[in-house]
Amino acid sequence: MLTEMKAFFEAGELAQKAAASIRNGREIGLSVKYAEKTVGYTFTRESGANVLREGDPAHPDVIFILPEAAAKELLTRKFDSVGQVGLHIFEKILSNDQSQKVQIRLKAGVLAMVTGGYLGVLTSGGSEVARFLATHGLGSMGKLKDAISKLRG
Numbered sequence: 001m002l003t004e005m006k007a008f009f010e011a012g013e014l015a016q017k018a019a020a021s022i023r024n025g026r027e028i029g030l031s032v033k034y035a036e037k038t039v040g041y042t043f044t045r046e047s048g049a050n051v052l053r054e055g056d057p058a059h060p061d062v063i064f065i066l067p068e069a070a071a072k073e074l075l076t077r078k079f080d081s082v083g084q085v086g087l088h089i090f091e092k093i094l095s096n097d098q099s100q101k102v103q104i105r106l107k108a109g110v111l112a113m114v115t116g117g118y119l120g121v122l123t124s125g126g127s128e129v130a131r132f133l134a135t136h137g138l139g140s141m142g143k144l145k146d147a148i149s150k151l152r153g
């Protein structure tokens with residue numbers, strides 16, 4: 001799956017647009033849960049480019065834990081916009097189906113998320129993501145910061 005993940009995160013136009021605001025050196029963990037094991041990946045930005053490596057990040061700001069089926073669907077589904085990718089991920093986070101449910105663990109504080117450029121990822125999703133956030137009670141910066149704080153762990 002490393003080849004497919006590298007194609008999506010490093011070469012994919014939508015991933016490049018979504019991650020453009022993330023500061024160089026920030027780390028995002030991606031843990032894919034297979035039936036027999038969990039494999040960790042590190043997503044980061046280096047010299048303004050997306051980089052994905054196999055292995056757990058040393059200092060992740062956030063970790064996404066994806067069941068194998070959800071990871072495969074993300075990598076193979078056709079998306080037309082960053083917003084569609086964002087909505088797909090939010091749908092998986094909210095899923096009650098454990099074979100599809102994506103878990104998120106925030107390791108950095110709100111200030112680190114803001115200065116690390118992560119709010120730019122949300123804004124790159126455009127009106128699709130903004131509407132989703134608003135309909136889920138996260139339409140203001142204060143409410144978004146509160147939700148981020150609650151994810152920390």
